[in-house]
Amino acid sequence: MRSTILSARWRANSGPWALLCSVVAFVYLFSLGPILITAAVSFNETHRSSFPPHGFSFRWWERALAPEWINPLLFSLKLGSLTALFSTLLALPLAFALFRYRFRGRDALVALTLGPLMLPTLVTGVGLLQLFQYVGWREYIGFTALLVGHVVICMPFAVRTVGVSLHTLPPNVELAAGSLGATRWRTLRYIVFPLIKSGVVAGAVFAFIHSFTDVNLSIFLARPGEIPITVKILGFLEFGFAPTLAAVSVITLLLPLILVAIVERVSGLGDFIYGDRDRA
Amino acid sequence: MLEPALRLVGIEKHYAATVAVAGIDLEVNEGEFVTLLGPSGCGKTTTLGLIAGFFPPTAGAIYLEGKPVGDLPSFRRDIGVVFQDYALFPHLSAADNVAFGLRMRNLPQAEIARRVADALELVHLAGLGERRPLQLSGGQRQRVALARALVINPTVLLLDEPLSNLDQKLRDEMRIEIAGLQRRLGITTVFVTHDQGEALVMSDRIAVMNAGRIEQIGEPAEIYEHPATRFVAEFIGRMNFFSGQVTTAREVRTARGLVIAAPVPLGIASGAEVHVAVRPERSRLCRDKPDAGLALKGTVRQVLYLGSTREFHLDLEGGERGLVEMPNDGSAVTFDAGAGVWLAASFDHCLVLPARS
Numbered sequence: 001m002r003s004t005i006l007s008a009r010w011r012a013n014s015g016p017w018a019l020l021c022s023v024v025a026f027v028y029l030f031s032l033g034p035i036l037i038t039a040a041v042s043f044n045e046t047h048r049s050s051f052p053p054h055g056f057s058f059r060w061w062e063r064a065l066a067p068e069w070i071n072p073l074l075f076s077l078k079l080g081s082l083t084a085l086f087s088t089l090l091a092l093p094l095a096f097a098l099f100r101y102r103f104r105g106r107d108a109l110v111a112l113t114l115g116p117l118m119l120p121t122l123v124t125g126v127g128l129l130q131l132f133q134y135v136g137w138r139e140y141i142g143f144t145a146l147l148v149g150h151v152v153i154c155m156p157f158a159v160r161t162v163g164v165s166l167h168t169l170p171p172n173v174e175l176a177a178g179s180l181g182a183t184r185w186r187t188l189r190y191i192v193f194p195l196i197k198s199g200v201v202a203g204a205v206f207a208f209i210h211s212f213t214d215v216n217l218s219i220f221l222a223r224p225g226e227i228p229i230t231v232k233i234l235g236f237l238e239f240g241f242a243p244t245l246a247a248v249s250v251i252t253l254l255l256p257l258i259l260v261a262i263v264e265r266v267s268g269l270g271d272f273i274y275g276d277r278d279r280a
Numbered sequence: 281m282l283e284p285a286l287r288l289v290g291i292e293k294h295y296a297a298t299v300a301v302a303g304i305d306l307e308v309n310e311g312e313f314v315t316l317l318g319p320s321g322c323g324k325t326t327t328l329g330l331i332a333g334f335f336p337p338t339a340g341a342i343y344l345e346g347k348p349v350g351d352l353p354s355f356r357r358d359i360g361v362v363f364q365d366y367a368l369f370p371h372l373s374a375a376d377n378v379a380f381g382l383r384m385r386n387l388p389q390a391e392i393a394r395r396v397a398d399a400l401e402l403v404h405l406a407g408l409g410e411r412r413p414l415q416l417s418g419g420q421r422q423r424v425a426l427a428r429a430l431v432i433n434p435t436v437l438l439l440d441e442p443l444s445n446l447d448q449k450l451r452d453e454m455r456i457e458i459a460g461l462q463r464r465l466g467i468t469t470v471f472v473t474h475d476q477g478e479a480l481v482m483s484d485r486i487a488v489m490n491a492g493r494i495e496q497i498g499e500p501a502e503i504y505e506h507p508a509t510r511f512v513a514e515f516i517g518r519m520n521f522f523s524g525q526v527t528t529a530r531e532v533r534t535a536r537g538l539v540i541a542a543p544v545p546l547g548i549a550s551g552a553e554v555h556v557a558v559r560p561e562r563s564r565l566c567r568d569k570p571d572a573g574l575a576l577k578g579t580v581r582q583v584l585y586l587g588s589t590r591e592f593h594l595d596l597e598g599g600e601r602g603l604v605e606m607p608n609d610g611s612a613v614t615f616d617a618g619a620g621v622w623l624a625a626s627f628d629h630c631l632v633l634p635a636r637s
Contacts, residue, residue, distance in 0.1 A: 172367035175334050178354040179361040180381035180432060190380075194371045 042246035049241050064247035072232040076212055083150040084208035091158035091203055099163040117156040125217035142226035149221050150211040158203030165199025201267040205260055212256050283346035285310040285468035286436050291340035293326050300326040302492030311466040317479040318489035324472045328438050333357045344435050360429030364441040366421045368413040374424045375409030381432040399431040419450045439471045476516045488512045510555050510633050520602050522556040532556055538598030543627040553635035560605040562629035565615055570624040580619045594623055
């Protein structure tokens with residue numbers, strides 16, 4: 001009891017505490033503020049994107065749910081999911097090779113794999129566009145090129161998270177499994193994979209989000225009819241910010257959030273994010 | 281002819297520039313408990329890893345029940361290993377940890393269930409099978425690891441410092457329990473430790489290792505009473521050493537010119553460098569020069585009272601240091617610091633060990 005009174009008094013008179021509170025307030029203001037304003041704007045009754053909204057209507061939401069917007073949204077979902085899948089499938093063996101073994105050319109492979117993290121994606125996008133044109137794969141610009149580009153820029157996230165979860169593997173469990181008669185493959189299947197699963201899922205989620213939110217690279221590789229939602233939004237902005245866009249933005253924002261929440265529930269992703277793993 | 285359960289012939293393991301195991305020959309008979317004892321870095325754990333098949337030897341051959349297994353991967357060797365950190369599978373329950381080896385052998389469900397229950401019973405963990413490793417105490421985790429290694433009925437059981445993570449009381453308990461279990465099951469066991477007490481209590485034979493080699497192998501009493509080298513004498517128990525050169529069959533002269541009467545064995549020629557060694561508890565203190573045996577004059581520097589014993593730290597003539605341990609049996613005369621005394625020991629209790637070049 002006494003300690004709570006003391007700490008309350010300390011808080012009341014403490015400069016650092018006040019500073020902390022104002023910093024937190026600022027963070028919330030600038031991270032949540034725009035989202036809430038955008039959400040509010042989408043319910044405007046007028047043609048103007050005014051805030052606070054004039055009147056209340058769902059008319060912009062109706063527009064936002066028309067094929068013009070839903071198709072790019074579904075396209076982005078498909079692209080993000082396949083990017084997450086391929087990134088993770090490639091990241092698993094890569095992470096094993098890079099973080100488990102020493103071999104010639106390892107440093108080069110690390111640079112090649114994790115390099116795209118440091119390159120501006122804009123540059124990667126321009127480069128890929130030129131590559132597809134020069135090599136004569138012009139017809140693949142669109143979905144295929146986007147998928148290739150997204151895997152290149154998203155895989156490093158998956159490699160990193162899988163690598164980190166390999167590091168947290170308790171030492172000797174693989175040797176123990178071997179001594180108990182498990183082949184390399186069965187050790188992977190029954191011991192290693194269950195223990196790094198949350199890291200793998202986290203990697204896939206990061207890859208999905210990075211793909212879903214990318215605009216820098218996508219802007220170069222999209223083509224009519226094969227446009228991710230972000231590029232579509234950017235294109236629409238040329239005509240000014242309309243309440244339709246506000247509604248679309250809210251959908252674009254909520255969709256990956258819902259998806260991540262589901263994955264987190266199903267796979268126990270929280271373990272990985274909060275670092276609270278069973279250890280023996 | 282009966283094959284030994286485990287036979288190592290000229291085993292070596294090199295890592296780039298370092299030699300971890302520099303040539304080991306070892307035979308372990310069926311049902312025997314052999315301890316690899318040595319300081320850290322002596323190659324004992326590497327030797328264990330070679331037997332388990334975690335990595336291939338650089339040279340040499342390994343036989344299990346007469347069959348060469350040097351080329352077999354670990355999962356084909358039928359060896360049970362208990363690791364220092366237990367290496368339990370954190371995502372599996374205790375029972376599933378124990379069942380793992382049986383599942384890998386594709387045994388029928390009913391048999392697996394029965395053997396897992398028996399194994400948990402054996403290590404006094406019946407009823408705790410559903411717990412995860414994290415929900416078990418250190419001692420219980422150790423028992424799960426032991427059950428997991430035993431349940432597959434391995435040809436050889438390998439124990440890698442399994443007691444070093446337990447507190448003192450639990451360690452003393454587990455030491456007796458593991459040794460008892462090993463005898464009851466009659467399972468061939470190789471035990472790795474740096475703790476001489478564990479080695480003396482638990483082993484049928486001890487192999488003292490140093491710098492990748494076995495310095496001496498023998499029964500605990502033999503190792504303690506007749507150490508073959510200074511390293512072994514120093515590593516197990518405590519020892520007074522007086523180093524010098526053999527002058528005649530009954531004398532050793534130290535570097536500072538002190539002449540010590542000592543029972544020099546026939547094999548050691550005069551001129552050879554030797555250590556005269558005597559255990560503190562086989563030495564005694566006398567006020568006057570003893571008539572026979574080892575006798576070194578000096579003064580008491582410090583007396584340590586340890587309850588059941590007293591330790592006398594001595595400054596001896598010729599700059600030597602000495603240690604005498606006397607039982608506190610109520611009869612012994614005691615000496616105070618500064619007293620002039622003789623360190624005495626029967627020649628039967630003195631060893632003359634050749635110094636290594």
